[in-house]
Amino acid sequence: MLFQINYKSGKPVYLQVVDQVKAAAASGTIQSGEALPSIRPLAEELRVNRNTIAKAYTELESQGVIETIPGRGCFIRPNNSPLKKEVRRKLLIEEIDQVVVQAHHLQVPPDELLSLVQDRLAVMEHRQRINEKEL
């Protein structure tokens, strides 16, 4: 997979890597069981600190997105979060609340927000289907 670091986003670099791996795994661009690039070549390629990539992979592992097999590398795990269902819901609600607040400030009314969410879900499904066909 290809990564894109944007220093103007204000988001810490390691979180950008985390989010991009999660997005790729959710859309099926990278499949369960597939290996992530190892730390050194990825750090060299993106010209970022080795510790930044290591931190991103540690975070992905603690979120249950990848698993590290010593001596072999980091692999995408099947999608089953180690967290309990209510915890997972609570984490998502926090994110949704931010979107709701943002929608208010950007003057996007509730019905429009809901249809936007549906659109985005459809885009994600579309991507998943394309990636399944390629397999």
Next chain:
Amino acid sequence: MNQPEPVIEIKDLVYTYGKGDAVHGFNLQVQPGRCYGLFGRNGAGKTTTIKCLLNLLRPRQGSVRLFGLDPAKNEVEVKRRLAYVPDFVAFYPWMTVRETLDYLASFREHWNRETERGLLERFQLEPDQRTTALSKGQRTQVALVAAICPEPDLLLLDEPTSGLDPIVRREFIETVIGAYQEGDPGKRTILVSTHLISEFEGLIDQFTIMDKGKDVLALEADQARDRYQKIRARFNVPVPDASFPGALHVKRNGRELELIANGGGAAILEQLRSLGPESLTSEALTLEEVFVATLK
């Protein structure tokens, strides 16, 4: 919590040349395992500071410690644990690349031959070539090989990429990330002084901006990109005549407004929103932009 002993600790360093002050009350603390940027304009005192670390200059006042030791009293102990790449590299002209590396290796307790072979191949350096026949880029590459092979705890880089072409610069940085950081990452500490900040943006996790011999700002890189924002607003009427407390710089141009915020970005965005702009955007400042905004 007990912090580990800093690799570099500089307190109130003063070093004066014949006329004018080179370093005038400078402070710096670098923890092990970090890649630390020392940013400053030409003449800010970066090289003088590094020379004090290397005991090439004796501080007039203040204290300098490396690994908790005074480099003037424990010069050998300090130097066996660090390596230094200056901006201008000089070798003995009668030696070849091979002889130069062997000569430099003879001063070291440890030298990773495997790393050396890999880097010579990567840089396509001819071992039999005399150092006088090397380009500036190649001389820097040889110096980098000589600095990385002993696998030191601290790598001091003084304007290492100035005057090099973009390809050599990229390779230089990739090598520092790959070959140097590969070892025990918790112990591999880097201090890089530079004014070519954007190239080192991804590598640096903490930095100090130095100006006129003093430290003016020390921050984590992620923190800096979080705190400093460039906010742009466009109105369909001339920009309202409001003042923006907390903005570092304000630029007005007809119906457009550009502000640099340091920390108070959310409040400024809120204030602008209430003025009903046509468009409103904000983005983080890169480290180079933080540097410019701080010294402007």
